[in-house]
Amino acid sequence: MSKLNPAIKVKNLSFYYGTSKALEGVTMDVYENQVTAIIGPSGCGKSTFIKCLNRISELEGAVKVDGSVEFYGQNIYSSRVNLNRLRRQIGMVFQKPNLFPMSIYDNIVYGIKIAGWRPRAEQDEIVEYALRGAAIWNEVKDKLQKSALGLSGGQQQRLCIARALAVKPKILLMDEPCSALDPIATMKIEELIHSLRNELTIAIVTHNMQQAARVSDFTAFFSTDESRIGQMVEFGSTNQIFGNALDSRTRDYTSGRFG
């Protein structure tokens, strides 16, 4: 295996919603061009954690973060960080497709327009690049001006991925991207995750352990302690976490005895 390069280094990260602590002392790396799955029982802070990786968590209101998150060596919590730029470089796809009530084409160009004006020909190129990257080009190329909301749930989710890809992120965060999809649409997204890994780095929250085992290279198991505060229990290669976990809590969870 070639040397692993951390795209993100999380150090001793704690997170509070108001005065309520949701995460305690998380330290782990997210490796470049690898898929990292975040698994664990409901309420252990998986979504909170990945939302900390591009500071989307701050949109939740009065929150507080301790510790640091380095993105290629730069602490994203430094006051000098440009949040728009950060969120372009670290894109996100949510549980439910969140498209705008606009055409397929306009949904894709929305993000690139915010980043600056581009000539129409260049926009067309980016739209095709993004839709091909999200493996949906063939299905929509003849109806780019039709409403995005007329697509199936699985197509809408791939369009959300295309919209994220249009601004050429280095990292894609995915928060349970398949939880609203049927098995066939889920399989397509999983194939897409597999192929996207060549171009970018992915961190995915999933409730589905088979999915984590199928799509990821590394897995982090999160749980809560007796005071219900989320923590990272174990991080390792997906093979090790599912086949030879060191912590009994990880073994109990991955074998279905808990959670």
Ligand SMILES: Nc1ncnc2c1ncn2[C@@H]1O[C@H](COP(=O)(O)OP(=O)(O)OP(=O)(O)O)[C@@H](O)[C@H]1O
């Ligand atoms: N906006 C919020 N305000 C206050 N508390 C929140 C907020 N969002 C999440 N929490 C709390 O933070 C803790 C972690 O929630 P989070 O959604 O990150 O967990 P999760 O592991 O992703 O859960 P699930 O698997 O059910 O989606 C929970 O106790 C939750 O109630």
